[in-house]
Amino acid sequence: MAPHARFVLAVAAWCLAAVAVVLPLAWLINTRDWGIALMLLVPVVVYGLLRLGRVLEGWARAMPPPRG
Structure with missing residues (x-):
């Protein structure tokens, strides 16, 4: 999932x-x-x-695990 999409989902939630x-x-x-x-x-x-906003921000800024 793209980082931008995570921000959009966090704001929408x-x-x-x-x-x-x-x-x-x-x-x-x-x-x-x-x-x-x-x-x-x-x-x-x-x-x-x-608090919910801070949790969602942390989720949106989290780096996905490296693939491979």
């Missing part, structure tokens, strides 16, 4: 994960009376997305 987590969280915060309590989870979610 991160974007999908971010939308899958942030969109429902924002909807619940906005529409439920108890949603304001979910604001306590927001820093944890952001931290998790940052």
